[in-house]
Amino acid sequence: MRQMTLEEKKAGLKEKGVLLTIQRSAILDFLQDNTQHPTAEDIYQSLQGLYPALSRATVYNTLDLFKQHGLVREVTIERNKAHYDYKTEPHHHFHCRHCGKIYDVGMEEVIFERQGGLNGHKMEEARLYIFGTCAACVREEGNARTP
DSSP states (O other), X not given: OOOOOHHHHHHHHHHTTOOOOHHHHHHHHHHHHOOSOOXXXXXXXXXXXXXXXXXXXXXXXXXXXXXXXXXXXXXXXXXXXXXXXSOOSSOEEEEOTTTOOEEEEOGGGGSOOTTTTBTTBOXXXXXXXXXXXXXXXHHHHXXXXXX
Protein backbone atom coordinates (compact mmCIF):
# COMPACT_ATOMS: atom_id res chain seq x y z
CA MET A 1 0.00 0.00 0.00
CA ARG A 2 1.44 3.36 -1.06
CA GLN A 3 1.53 6.23 1.42
CA MET A 4 -0.38 9.30 0.22
CA THR A 5 1.71 12.40 -0.23
CA LEU A 6 0.99 15.54 1.74
CA GLU A 7 -0.40 17.20 -1.39
CA GLU A 8 -2.72 14.23 -2.03
CA LYS A 9 -4.00 14.36 1.54
CA LYS A 10 -4.69 18.09 1.31
CA ALA A 11 -6.34 17.73 -2.11
CA GLY A 12 -8.49 14.89 -0.77
CA LEU A 13 -9.80 17.12 2.00
CA LYS A 14 -10.65 19.88 -0.48
CA GLU A 15 -12.43 17.37 -2.75
CA LYS A 16 -14.58 16.32 0.21
CA GLY A 17 -15.51 19.93 0.86
CA VAL A 18 -13.38 20.27 3.99
CA LEU A 19 -11.95 23.75 4.42
CA LEU A 20 -8.18 23.51 4.77
CA THR A 21 -7.49 26.35 7.17
CA ILE A 22 -3.99 27.58 7.93
CA GLN A 23 -4.14 25.82 11.30
CA ARG A 24 -5.30 22.51 9.81
CA SER A 25 -2.60 22.71 7.18
CA ALA A 26 0.03 23.45 9.85
CA ILE A 27 -1.05 20.44 11.91
CA LEU A 28 -0.89 18.14 8.88
CA ASP A 29 2.51 19.58 7.89
CA PHE A 30 3.77 19.05 11.45
CA LEU A 31 2.63 15.43 11.48
CA GLN A 32 4.23 14.73 8.12
CA ASP A 33 7.59 16.06 9.35
CA ASN A 34 7.39 14.35 12.77
CA THR A 35 8.14 10.65 13.16
CA GLN A 36 7.93 10.71 16.97
CA HIS A 37 4.18 9.95 17.12
CA PRO A 38 3.27 13.15 18.99
CA THR A 39 0.29 13.58 21.28
CA ALA A 40 -2.25 16.35 20.74
CA GLU A 41 -0.55 18.29 23.54
CA ASP A 42 2.86 17.86 21.83
CA ILE A 43 1.37 19.25 18.62
CA TYR A 44 -0.25 22.16 20.43
CA GLN A 45 2.96 23.05 22.30
CA SER A 46 5.04 22.87 19.12
CA LEU A 47 2.73 25.01 16.98
CA GLN A 48 1.26 27.45 19.48
CA GLY A 49 4.25 29.81 19.27
CA LEU A 50 3.94 29.97 15.47
CA TYR A 51 0.14 30.22 15.50
CA PRO A 52 -0.90 32.18 18.62
CA ALA A 53 -4.61 31.81 17.81
CA LEU A 54 -4.28 28.00 17.85
CA SER A 55 -6.22 26.39 20.68
CA ARG A 56 -6.07 22.91 22.16
CA ALA A 57 -9.67 22.38 21.03
CA THR A 58 -8.65 23.17 17.44
CA VAL A 59 -5.83 20.61 17.63
CA TYR A 60 -8.12 17.90 19.04
CA ASN A 61 -10.92 18.67 16.57
CA THR A 62 -8.50 18.72 13.65
CA LEU A 63 -6.98 15.39 14.65
CA ASP A 64 -10.47 13.87 14.87
CA LEU A 65 -11.27 15.26 11.42
CA PHE A 66 -8.04 13.82 10.00
CA LYS A 67 -8.77 10.43 11.59
CA GLN A 68 -12.29 10.40 10.10
CA HIS A 69 -10.83 11.01 6.65
CA GLY A 70 -8.05 8.43 7.05
CA LEU A 71 -5.24 10.98 6.93
CA VAL A 72 -3.68 10.02 10.28
CA ARG A 73 -3.80 7.05 12.64
CA GLU A 74 -4.36 7.26 16.35
CA VAL A 75 -1.86 5.10 18.21
CA THR A 76 -2.99 4.10 21.69
CA ILE A 77 0.08 2.14 22.71
CA GLU A 78 0.09 3.88 26.11
CA ARG A 79 -2.87 3.74 28.46
CA ASN A 80 -4.92 6.97 28.44
CA LYS A 81 -2.57 8.68 25.99
CA ALA A 82 -3.22 8.94 22.27
CA HIS A 83 -0.37 9.52 19.85
CA TYR A 84 -0.80 10.42 16.19
CA ASP A 85 0.90 8.86 13.20
CA TYR A 86 1.06 10.42 9.74
CA LYS A 87 1.72 7.00 8.20
CA THR A 88 -1.59 5.29 7.54
CA GLU A 89 -0.40 2.21 5.70
CA PRO A 90 -0.50 -0.99 7.81
CA HIS A 91 2.38 -1.19 10.25
CA HIS A 92 3.06 -1.87 13.91
CA HIS A 93 4.75 0.15 16.62
CA PHE A 94 7.55 -0.46 19.09
CA HIS A 95 7.37 1.44 22.40
CA CYS A 96 10.53 1.88 24.45
CA ARG A 97 9.75 1.50 28.13
CA HIS A 98 12.92 3.38 29.01
CA CYS A 99 12.69 6.59 26.96
CA GLY A 100 9.03 6.42 25.96
CA LYS A 101 9.68 6.86 22.23
CA ILE A 102 7.51 5.06 19.73
CA TYR A 103 9.04 3.65 16.55
CA ASP A 104 7.36 2.40 13.39
CA VAL A 105 7.83 -1.30 12.67
CA GLY A 106 6.98 -2.72 9.26
CA MET A 107 4.67 -5.71 8.98
CA GLU A 108 7.51 -7.90 7.70
CA GLU A 109 9.69 -6.97 10.68
CA VAL A 110 7.30 -8.50 13.20
CA ILE A 111 8.67 -11.89 12.21
CA PHE A 112 12.01 -11.84 13.99
CA GLU A 113 14.71 -14.07 15.39
CA ARG A 114 14.91 -14.18 19.17
CA GLN A 115 18.65 -13.43 19.18
CA GLY A 116 18.43 -10.58 16.70
CA GLY A 117 15.70 -8.56 18.32
CA LEU A 118 13.97 -5.91 16.28
CA ASN A 119 16.05 -3.33 14.39
CA GLY A 120 18.55 -3.34 17.24
CA HIS A 121 15.88 -2.77 19.89
CA LYS A 122 15.82 -5.20 22.83
CA MET A 123 12.35 -6.68 22.62
CA GLU A 124 10.80 -7.67 25.95
CA GLU A 125 7.24 -8.36 24.90
CA ALA A 126 5.18 -8.47 21.71
CA ARG A 127 1.46 -7.78 21.43
CA LEU A 128 -0.49 -7.59 18.24
CA TYR A 129 -3.97 -6.13 18.27
CA ILE A 130 -6.15 -6.73 15.25
CA PHE A 131 -9.55 -5.13 14.95
CA GLY A 132 -12.16 -6.06 12.41
CA THR A 133 -15.33 -8.05 11.77
CA CYS A 134 -15.67 -11.71 12.75
CA ALA A 135 -16.48 -14.37 10.14
CA ALA A 136 -20.04 -14.81 11.42
CA CYS A 137 -20.78 -11.09 11.09
CA VAL A 138 -19.19 -10.98 7.63
CA ARG A 139 -21.48 -13.85 6.54
CA GLU A 140 -24.46 -12.08 8.10
CA GLU A 141 -23.58 -8.85 6.28
CA GLY A 142 -23.29 -10.80 3.02
CA ASN A 143 -26.67 -12.46 3.56
CA ALA A 144 -28.28 -9.09 4.37
CA ARG A 145 -27.04 -7.65 1.06
CA THR A 146 -28.32 -10.55 -1.00
CA PRO A 147 -31.85 -9.83 -2.29
